[in-house]
Amino acid sequence: EPEVTQTPSHQVTQMGQEVILRCVPISNHLYFYWYRQILGQKVEFLVSFYNNEISEKSEIFDDQFSVERPDGSNFTLKIRSTKLEDSAMYFCASHYWPLEGVTDTQYFGPGTRLTVL
Amino acid sequence: GQQLNQSPQSMFIQEGEDVSMNCTSSSIFNTWLWYKQDPGEGPVLLIALYKAGELTSNGRLTAQFGITRKDSFLNISASIPSDVGIYFCAGFGNQFYFGTGTSLTVIP
Numbered sequence: 001e002p003e004v005t006q007t008p009s010h011q012v013t014q015m016g017q018e019v020i021l022r023c024v025p026i027s028n029h030l031y032f033y034w035y036r037q038i039l040g041q042k043v044e045f046l047v048s049f050y051n052n053e054i055s056e057k058s059e060i061f062d063d064q065f066s067v068e069r070p071d072g073s074n075f076t077l078k079i080r081s082t083k084l085e086d087s088a089m090y091f092c093a094s095h096y097w098p099l100e101g102v103t104d105t106q107y108f109g110p111g112t113r114l115t116v117l
Numbered sequence: 118g119q120q121l122n123q124s125p126q127s128m129f130i131q132e133g134e135d136v137s138m139n140c141t142s143s144s145i146f147n148t149w150l151w152y153k154q155d156p157g158e159g160p161v162l163l164i165a166l167y168k169a170g171e172l173t174s175n176g177r178l179t180a181q182f183g184i185t186r187k188d189s190f191l192n193i194s195a196s197i198p199s200d201v202g203i204y205f206c207a208g209f210g211n212q213f214y215f216g217t218g219t220s221l222t223v224i225p
Contacts, residue, residue, distance in 0.1 A: 033213070035213075041217075042205065042215045042216060042217045042218055043152075043154075043160060043205060043207075043215040044215065045212050045213040045214065045215070048212060048213075056211050056212040057212075058212060091159045091160070093159075106150075106162050107162075108159035108160050108161065108162075109159055110158060110159050111158070111159050
């Protein structure tokens with residue numbers, strides 16, 4: 001079964017530092033997402049990415065955040081200057097077709113736990 | 118951002134019982150999704166609904182896309198211990214909005 005992978009599984013950083021979270025989506029997928037989940041809370045959408053550009057982003061995804069697909073396999077989320085409130089699980093997800101109107105599924109990675117001290 | 122109200126917040130049921138949870142929104146969505154999340158893991162998509170009024174089953178799970186496009190429900194029949202987890206609804210318009218989750222505990 002194909003799977004989305006994420007590295008690292010846990011990242012600890014000092015406030016103000018830059019972090020890069022890495023994801024390898026499933027190889028033939030075209031739509032990529034980042035979500036975050038603060039401990040004990042709901043999953044929150046951050047950004048969607050298609051055709052090498054951001055297609056949608058939430059109000060959480062401010063100028064501190066950026067995404068990149070530097071090669072054909074990796075999809076990264078960069079937080080430029082981390083804040084304490086950025087501590088959360090960050091999930092990457094991908095799927096092939098547009099979800100709307102087509103039967104397909106969205107696959108989530110196992111997540112990266114980011115701890116900002 | 119948009120709020121999805123999911124209820125109940127938590128459920129404690131006996132093994133074998135049926136479960137029902139729902140999700141409502143003030144906004145219309147084109148797609149409703151239901152996920153299950155086990156502790157320490159990413160969400161897993163259970164059912165996706167694409168048309169208003171659509172009723173879809175996946176094994177013991179049944180979900181419906183409300184005809185107003187502002188709500189959805191998920192039923193689990195004959196619950197088993199491995200159904201334990203947190204269930205999230207999500208609506209998709211131009212982006213995903215997740216519900217607050219329903220924590221399900223199944224007592225053997």
